[in-house]
Amino acid sequence: MNQSRITRYLVNIVLVLLAFILLTFLYDTFYPIASVFFYLLVPIIFGIYLYYAFRPIKLWIFSKTGKEGLAALLAVTLFFIIFGFLLFFVVKIVYEQALQLAINLDFSAISESDFALYELIDRYLPTENIFDNAVAWVQEKAINFSRRLPDLFSSVGSIGSQILLIFLSFAYLMKDDALIKKGLNGFLDKEDKKERLEQKEVARQIDDTLATYINGQITIALILGMLMFIGYLVIGIPYAFLLTIIALVTNLTPFVGPIIGTVPAVIVALTISFPMVLKTLVIAIVIQQIESNFVTPYVMGSKLPIHPFTVIVVVLVSINLFGVIGV
Structure with a gap:
């Protein structure tokens, strides 16, 4: 029995590999279909992410009211309230600070510093050429922006339609998750009772893993964001x-996210002084140690024993498939 099951799995793997090889030969034929597929896949993935993030709220409301439809409606309403708050308040503050940063970003202050480390770095890495090249790159992009303005409007329309698909997929998942689960159960093998139970157990484990990972990552990101904000205020x-x-x-991305999130702070610190750069790096290192040794073990516990190499492979594959959003 075990050998026949292993043989069936091996045959399925071979068939999948053959299908991929066939698709490579028929790439031009299937490219339009693949484009539509990936266009729809990204919003659906975001919708699933939001669904798992707000499902605990729906379950809590359902436990209090006993009405699943009302629980889904209130959870979706809460999401749009939070989204509206972020859009009209947080985005406004972020936009104003980003605009001020773009205007006031000046590396000449550090050039006037007598800090010995700058002279050592400048000896081996000519920072002036780097900054000049960066300015030239920005100017070139600004010139090309006016030429590509018509394409911008089509991009905005595309982004708007994808945001709408995210909202719709999230709302339908919240409303009809029980029906979706029932439909998925219909695809399971009904002939072998033992195998059917195994398939249901695998589906349950996948559901639990996604819920644990997504809610855990959001919780960890919020805690790290709060600690980072306090640290930035302390160092000024x-x-x-x-x-x-x-x-x-960026902390929503495992391993590489914290490093990427520290880079803008280091760039801003470079416009002030090297002591500020060192303070920023110390804050980042301390917070990451807190996250690794206290926050993640407490939030995740032993529920999600994923090897770091597995996560890195998934991140690299996601980058190649979906770009930055895929991370």
């Missing part, structure tokens, strides 16, 4: 709120 780095929002969003 400007644009603390903007830098915290960037760090909070």
